[in-house]
Amino acid sequence: MREPILLPLDLPELDVDLSGGQVRRTVHPSGLRVLTERMPGARSASIGFWVGVGSRDEQAERDDAPGSLGSTHFLEHLLFKGTPTRDAYAIATSFDRIGAEHNALTAKEYTCYYAKVRDADLEDAVTVLADMVTNSVLDPGEFETERGVILEELAMAADDLGDVANERFFEAVLGEHPLGRPIGGNPETIRAARRDDVELHYRERYDPSTLVITAAGAVDHDRLVAQVLAALQLAPDERWRTDRSAEPARRVQRLDDAAATEAVSAGQDAAAPALHLTDRPSEQLNLMIGTRGLCSADPRRFAFGVMNSVLGGGMSSRLFQEIREKRGLAYTAYSFGASYSDGGVFGIYAGTAPEKASEVIELARLELERVAAEGITEEERERALGQIAGSSALALEDSDTRMGRLARAELGSGELYDLDASLERFAAVTAEEIREIAGVLAARPLTVVGVGELGRSGLSA
Amino acid sequence: MREPILLPLDLPELDVDLSGGQVRRTVHPSGLRVLTERMPGARSASIGFWVGVGSRDEQAERDDAPGSLGSTHFLEHLLFKGTPTRDAYAIATSFDRIGAEHNALTAKEYTCYYAKVRDADLEDAVTVLADMVTNSVLDPGEFETERGVILEELAMAADDLGDVANERFFEAVLGEHPLGRPIGGNPETIRAARRDDVELHYRERYDPSTLVITAAGAVDHDRLVAQVLAALQLAPDERWRTDRSAEPARRVQRLDDAAATEAVSAGQDAAAPALHLTDRPSEQLNLMIGTRGLCSADPRRFAFGVMNSVLGGGMSSRLFQEIREKRGLAYTAYSFGASYSDGGVFGIYAGTAPEKASEVIELARLELERVAAEGITEEERERALGQIAGSSALALEDSDTRMGRLARAELGSGELYDLDASLERFAAVTAEEIREIAGVLAARPLTVVGVGELGRSGLSA
Numbered sequence: 001m002r003e004p005i006l007l008p009l010d011l012p013e014l015d016v017d018l019s020g021g022q023v024r025r026t027v028h029p030s031g032l033r034v035l036t037e038r039m040p041g042a043r044s045a046s047i048g049f050w051v052g053v054g055s056r057d058e059q060a061e062r063d064d065a066p067g068s069l070g071s072t073h074f075l076e077h078l079l080f081k082g083t084p085t086r087d088a089y090a091i092a093t094s095f096d097r098i099g100a101e102h103n104a105l106t107a108k109e110y111t112c113y114y115a116k117v118r119d120a121d122l123e124d125a126v127t128v129l130a131d132m133v134t135n136s137v138l139d140p141g142e143f144e145t146e147r148g149v150i151l152e153e154l155a156m157a158a159d160d161l162g163d164v165a166n167e168r169f170f171e172a173v174l175g176e177h178p179l180g181r182p183i184g185g186n187p188e189t190i191r192a193a194r195r196d197d198v199e200l201h202y203r204e205r206y207d208p209s210t211l212v213i214t215a216a217g218a219v220d221h222d223r224l225v226a227q228v229l230a231a232l233q234l235a236p237d238e239r240w241r242t243d244r245s246a247e248p249a250r251r252v253q254r255l256d257d258a259a260a261t262e263a264v265s266a267g268q269d270a271a272a273p274a275l276h277l278t279d280r281p282s283e284q285l286n287l288m289i290g291t292r293g294l295c296s297a298d299p300r301r302f303a304f305g306v307m308n309s310v311l312g313g314g315m316s317s318r319l320f321q322e323i324r325e326k327r328g329l330a331y332t333a334y335s336f337g338a339s340y341s342d343g344g345v346f347g348i349y350a351g352t353a354p355e356k357a358s359e360v361i362e363l364a365r366l367e368l369e370r371v372a373a374e375g376i377t378e379e380e381r382e383r384a385l386g387q388i389a390g391s392s393a394l395a396l397e398d399s400d401t402r403m404g405r406l407a408r409a410e411l412g413s414g415e416l417y418d419l420d421a422s423l424e425r426f427a428a429v430t431a432e433e434i435r436e437i438a439g440v441l442a443a444r445p446l447t448v449v450g451v452g453e454l455g456r457s458g459l460s461a
Numbered sequence: 462m463r464e465p466i467l468l469p470l471d472l473p474e475l476d477v478d479l480s481g482g483q484v485r486r487t488v489h490p491s492g493l494r495v496l497t498e499r500m501p502g503a504r505s506a507s508i509g510f511w512v513g514v515g516s517r518d519e520q521a522e523r524d525d526a527p528g529s530l531g532s533t534h535f536l537e538h539l540l541f542k543g544t545p546t547r548d549a550y551a552i553a554t555s556f557d558r559i560g561a562e563h564n565a566l567t568a569k570e571y572t573c574y575y576a577k578v579r580d581a582d583l584e585d586a587v588t589v590l591a592d593m594v595t596n597s598v599l600d601p602g603e604f605e606t607e608r609g610v611i612l613e614e615l616a617m618a619a620d621d622l623g624d625v626a627n628e629r630f631f632e633a634v635l636g637e638h639p640l641g642r643p644i645g646g647n648p649e650t651i652r653a654a655r656r657d658d659v660e661l662h663y664r665e666r667y668d669p670s671t672l673v674i675t676a677a678g679a680v681d682h683d684r685l686v687a688q689v690l691a692a693l694q695l696a697p698d699e700r701w702r703t704d705r706s707a708e709p710a711r712r713v714q715r716l717d718d719a720a721a722t723e724a725v726s727a728g729q730d731a732a733a734p735a736l737h738l739t740d741r742p743s744e745q746l747n748l749m750i751g752t753r754g755l756c757s758a759d760p761r762r763f764a765f766g767v768m769n770s771v772l773g774g775g776m777s778s779r780l781f782q783e784i785r786e787k788r789g790l791a792y793t794a795y796s797f798g799a800s801y802s803d804g805g806v807f808g809i810y811a812g813t814a815p816e817k818a819s820e821v822i823e824l825a826r827l828e829l830e831r832v833a834a835e836g837i838t839e840e841e842r843e844r845a846l847g848q849i850a851g852s853s854a855l856a857l858e859d860s861d862t863r864m865g866r867l868a869r870a871e872l873g874s875g876e877l878y879d880l881d882a883s884l885e886r887f888a889a890v891t892a893e894e895i896r897e898i899a900g901v902l903a904a905r906p907l908t909v910v911g912v913g914e915l916g917r918s919g920l921s922a
Contacts, residue, residue, distance in 0.1 A: 041502035044855055080776075088786055092776035097844040099851020118854055148789025155744035156792050156812055159622055159913075281742050283616035315541075315553035325549055328609025331617050351617055383558040390560020393579050394505055452620075 001428065002421035007414045009033075019396055019419035023406070024221040030234060031209030034225050035406040037216040039399060045122050045217035046403040047224075048114035049133045052210040052411045055185075056108045056178040056340070058201075070150070070185015071201045073106040074193055077150060079113065080104070081142040083135040086128070088142065094128045106183055109340055110411055116400055119218035123227050130231030133211070138202065143195045150190050157184070162351065164278060165286040165451040172276040172447045173292055173345045208234075214406040217399030273361075273446035277459055282452035285354045285459075289364045290347030291444040296339040297413045300440075302425045303433040304337055304346075309384035310376045311335045311367060311438070312348060316383065318367050319348060329356050329363075341412060346441050354456035361448055372442035375435035388426050392419055462889065463882035468875045470494075480857055480880035484867070485682040491695060492670030495686050496867040498677040500860060506583050506678035507864040508685075509575035510590045513671040513872045516646075517569045517639040517801070519662075531611070531646015532662045534567040535654055538611060540574065541565070542603040544596040547589070549603065555589045567644055570801055571872055577861055580679035584688050591692035594672070599663065604656045611651050618645070623812065625739060626747040626912040633737040633908045634753055634806045669695075675867040678860030734822070734907035738920055743913035746815040746920075750825045751808030752905035757800040758874045761901075763886045764894040765798055765807075770845035771837045772796045772828060772899070773809060777844065779828045780809060790817050790824075802873060807902050815917035822909055833903035836896035849887050853880055 005016060007025065014025035021037040028034070058068045081088045095102045095115060102115035102125075113133055115125040157163045167182045174180030185193075213228055229236060273289070294301050312319040312335025323333040333350040348364045376384075395401045396419060409416040417425075450459055466477060468486065475486035482498040489495070519529045542549045556563045556576060563576035563586075574594055576586040618624045628643045635641030646654075674689055690697060734750070755762050773780040773796025784794040794811040809825045837845075856862045857880060870877040878886075911920055 044858060089777060089782065092781075092786075093844060096775040096777040097847040097851075099848045099853070099855065101852070101855060116855060118851055121851065145787070145789040149785055149792055152745065152790070152813065153792040155814065158744045161620055283619045284613065314557040316550060316557040320553075321550065324610055325553075326606070328606040329613070331610055331614040352613065353616065383554060386558040387560045390558075390579055390582065391562070392560070394560065394562060394577060397505060 001424050002418060004415035004417045004421060007410055007416060018416065019402075021216065021402060023416065025410075026221070026225050028208070028229070028234065028236075031207070031211075032228075032232070032234070033212045033410055034221075034228055035212070035214045035410055036219045036221040036224055037214075037399075037402045037406060038219055038221070039217050039402065042119070042217040042399060044116060044118050044399065045215055045219045046114065046116045046399040047122065047125055047129065047215040047219075048112050048213070048403050048407055049129045050212040050214065050407040050411060051111045051133070051206055052109070052212065053111055053205040054107050054109040055181060055183040057205065058178065058181075068193075068197050068201060069181060069189040070183075071193060071198045072111060072205075073184045074146070074150060074190065075198050075202055076104050076106045076111050076113075077146045078138050078143065078198065079132045079136045081146060082137050082139055083131045084137060085135075086131055091128060091132060094124065098124060100125060108179055108183060110407070112404075112407070114400070114403070116217075122215070122219065122224070126224070126227045127231050130228065133206065134232060136202065138195060138199050140195055143198070147190060147193065150184065151187060154184055154187055154190065161280055161282055161284070161286045161451045162349075164280070165288050165349075165449050168276055168278060168451060169288040169290065169347055169447070169449045170345060172274065172449055173290060173347075174343065177343070179340055179343055212407050212410045214403050214410070216402035216406065273365075273448045275459060276447065276449045277454055278449075278451040279454040280452055283353075284351040285357045285450050285452035285454075285457055287350050287352065287357060287360060287364075288347050288449040289350075289361055289446065290335075290345060291441055291446055293337045293344035293346035293441070294339055295342050295344055297341075297415075298339070298344075300433070300437050301337075301339065303429045303437045305388060306381060306384045306426055306429050307371060307376070307434045307438050308335055308337055308346075309387050310380045310434075311371055313384070314387060318371070319350075319364065322363050322367060323350055323352075323360055327359075327363075329353075329360055333360075333364075354453045355458070357450060357457040357459055365446065368438065368442050371438040372435065373439075375431050375438075378431070381429075381431065381434070385423075385427055389423050392423070462885050463879060465876035465878045465882060468871055468877060479877065480863075482677065482863060484877065486871075487682070487686050489669070489690070489695065489697075492668070492672075493689075493693070493695070494673045494871055495682075495689055496673070496675045496871055497680045497682040497685055498675075498860075498863045498867060499680055499682070500678050500863065503580070503678040503860060505577060505579050505860065506676055506680045507575065507577045507860040508583065508586055508590065508676040508680075509573050509674070509864050509868055510594045511673040511675065511868040511872060512572045512594070512667055513570070513673065514572055514666040515568050515570040516642060516644040518666065519639065519642075529654075529658050529662060530642060530650040531644075532654060532659050533572060533666075534645045535607070535611060535651065535659050536663055537565050537567045537572050537574075538607045539599050539604065539659065540593045540597045542607060543598050543600055544592045545598060546596075547592060552589060552593060555585065559585060561586060569640055569644060571868070573865075573868070575861070575864070583676070583680065583685070587685070587688045588692050591689065594667065595693060597663065599656060599660050601656055604659070608651060608654065611645065612648060615645055615648055615651065622741055622743055622745070622747045622912045623810075625741070626749050626810075626910050629737055629739060629912060630749040630751065630808055630908070630910045631806060633735065633910055634751060634808075635804065638804070640801055640804055673868050673871045675864050675871070677863035677867065734826070734909045736920060737908065737910045738915055739910075739912040740915040741913055744814075745812040746818045746911050746913035746915075746918055748811050748813065748818060748821055748825075749808050749910040750811075750822055750907065751796075751806060752902055752907055754798045754805035754807035754902070755800055756803050756805055758802075758876070759800070759805075761894070761898050762798075762800065764890045764898045766849060767842060767845045767887055767890050768832060768837070768895045768899050769796055769798055769807075770848050771841045771895075772832055774845070775848060779832070780811075780825065783824050783828060784811055784813075784821055788820075788824075790814075790821055794821075794825075815914045816919070818911060818918040818920055826907065829899065829903050832899040833896065834900075836892050836899075839892070842892065842895070846884075846888055850884050853884070 025035045098121040100115045104113040319333045330350045330352045335348045486496045559582040561576045565574045780794045791811045791813045796809045
């Protein structure tokens with residue numbers, strides 16, 4: 001079986017054919033990493049500036065501050081608001097005038113600023129992204145305006161009951177751990193946010209050692225590295241132009257499996273799921289049912305992938321068939337895993353009429369337990385492998401998928417898989433391994449989150 | 462200036478290079494049309510079976526039935542539920558085992574069943590889609606189950622206040638016209654729906670003359686035509702295997718400009734917008750502000766495209782700058798046009814705190830009026846052209862965009878534009894034409910839809 005390519009910081013220049021593309025990697029003396037994947041025939045490119053800092057790295061309480069929760073996301077917004085040479089309008093215009101698809105996202109373990117552009121426009125995108133990420137002025141007036149924008153973003157999410165259920169689910173499953181917190185903070189922390197705290201976050205966390213630049217599509221590695229160094233005003237052998245520490249940022253807290261299990265299961269009957277209910281006027285009750293899952297590098301992730309495909313990964317999956325196709329109880333029913341460096345969640349989602357909530361919860365539990373007890377059929381295993389192979393091949397046609405994959409390998413597992421090498425691993429998973437991982441999940445304390453019209457549901461905590 | 466390619470039914474075989482692809486078209490004696498666009502280097506293909514029937518073609522009242530509203534969408538669901546040789550599980554499995562991205566959608570003027578697959582899987586997709594679309598059994602038991610699924614889909618949409626605002630907006634702007642109706646019907650019509658009515662809809666409306674099959678990506682036209690004819694069991698010179706009429710389905714009602722204007726503006730002060738408010742508990746008020754827009758073939762659509770880009774088409778647009786960037790009143794603010802064969806809407810969306818609703822409505826009106834009065838700057842015009850050119854080029858890299866573009870040209874305008882020919886038209890738009898189209902829209906009676914917490918908004922009808 002082919003091994004993944006490992007990405008240690010002291011690896012010399014990497015240049016390798018991978019999944020039909022050519023992957024190259026350069027580690028600059030400052031710690032800055034640039035990875036590219038050239039795709040034959042591409043006429044456009046996706047580029048991302050990734051900072052290895054996410055909401056989990058925030059500190060709930062600083063000595064003298066009301067808390068920095070949401071400051072990573074607040075900072076992401078502010079980086080669009082201006083540098084000494086470009087105001088917010090100039091930044092917006094520089095992307096719009098080339099028709100770029102561009103945005104930014106804050107996740108639990110990283111923040112990303114990205115753009116997809118025609119090949120001829122790549123240098124423009126590099127120049128503006130580099131300026132935004134390293135030279136933001138964090139203007140106090142813009143800070144106040146953006147506070148309003150972020151409060152509206154939170155209000156929009158609060159009106160989306162599926163979003164609310166998702167955040168409650170992470171909180172319920174992961175307990176007090178930083179991975180369980182909402183990425184954007186909450187209205188209280190955003191109202192209390194102070195510019196100096198966000199600036200401190202910027203100064204402490206945005207550093208060459210946490211910055212990874214990845215690009216895929218119509219991209220020439222050497223030219224891109226030169227453009228990046230020029231845009232960052234870094235000489236090829238220079239460490240960094242400020243006196244910031246090049247010490248890589250480290251996670252402030254690690255998820256302890258045992259402690260998290262305990263937090264989730266405290267005071268609950270082992271056989272009864274912990275119910276977390278939020279009453280909101282609605283037509284549907286948004287249900288999330290699940291437990292702690294696998295971390296990104298867990299060797300059982302390939303077995304989980306096959307199991308998840310069969311349980312809830314498509315229209316032919318067991319959950320979709322039992323909940324929607326046979327009984328018409330929901331429009332959507334699926335299962336998913338979300339993995340981070342040292343923990344994760346496994347969940348099942350369904351939106352259903354409140355009166356049917358108990359039935360749907362029971363069906364979801366039964367299907368998970370059935371895979372744990374009986375495993376899956378050979379026909380299901382083959383279908384899952386076909387689904388993974390087909391959907392992976394389609395996904396890798398998009399330069400943004402490849403751009404993101406490079407960054408997640410670099411910032412996360414440190415392993416880069418060729419598509420075929422990855423498919424070999426899925427194919428090598430045995431029926432027993434699939435049954436086993438379902439068994440591990442089914443044995444963990446189950447959490448049920450319900451958001452919506454509780455009165456008609458018969459559910460109570 | 463290059464002219465578009467016209468697509469009359471009596472056109473002999475078409476074979477032309479277009480926007481970097483090779484477009485071919487075959488009209489079968491039955492009326493069936495097959496269009497393909499071969500994209501050099503593509504390893505996958507998107508295929509769609511498009512039926513020229515949408516929710517606007519439904520009749521609100523039949524002589525003996527409570528109404529067929531929502532039957533087009535109900536039928537779309539049922540086509541996944543089985544044929545004489547494939548049950549619902551077999552259909553789902555045949556897509557999942559190749560990892561296809563597949564789905565269906567019902568729009569106001571067409572229904573589409575599509576899949577994106579690796580090149581080697583294209584024939585499988587053709588076979589299953591053809592069987593679904595032409596041989597559905599519409600099983601009575603499945604009909605009842607699917608009624609529940611559709612009611613859940615409507616419930617999900619009812620919980621999404623942005624969706625609710627969008628439907629209210631079409632109803633308010635287009636009045637009683639069928640284009641103004643919600644695509645999926647409503648819970649009352651779905652509860653009342655009868656299998657025989659939906660079957661009649663299927664028999665009357667699904668016909669070779671309304672069926673258009675389009676594919677883009679790694680596709681060989683001759684091979685695809687042969688596969689389609691084999692899957693539909695049509696000889697190359699055969700008209701159709703049933704005794705159904707090959708008379709093309711026609712729209713049951715045309716939108717009359719004057720009547721619709723009258724319906725919208727009835728009883729309203731010309732200077733005051735017509736307010737349509739829906740009270741729902743929420744954090745944000747979802748606002749839609751607009752009026753009737755352009756039909757698909759309106760020659761002013763290129764001027765509208767440039768105007769819309771400047772007014773509300775990106776982060777540098779006037780609406781985004783005024784509402785979000787300068788004042789922090791919303792997370793999202795944009796303008797859009799939706800065009801149909803004989804009418805359309807123009808709208809502005811923003812979600813804001815209820816207390817700020819009046820201010821946002823006023824800002825949106827002012828910005829539209831400002832473009833109508835003063836036009837746009839040359840710098841804005843150039844930026845809009847760059848945005849249209851860049852985003853069009855990026856969009857055309859996806860085979861599903863090209864697949865959809867072929868179908869909309871065939872079923873809609875009957876004109877197929879090369880990318881460069883289309884960009885020439887945008888570039889030829891004068892500043893005066895841009896000001897003019899803004900003036901036309903600003904002079905029409907304005908409709909304001911608000912969905913959310915009205916109590917704090919100060920708005921009242």
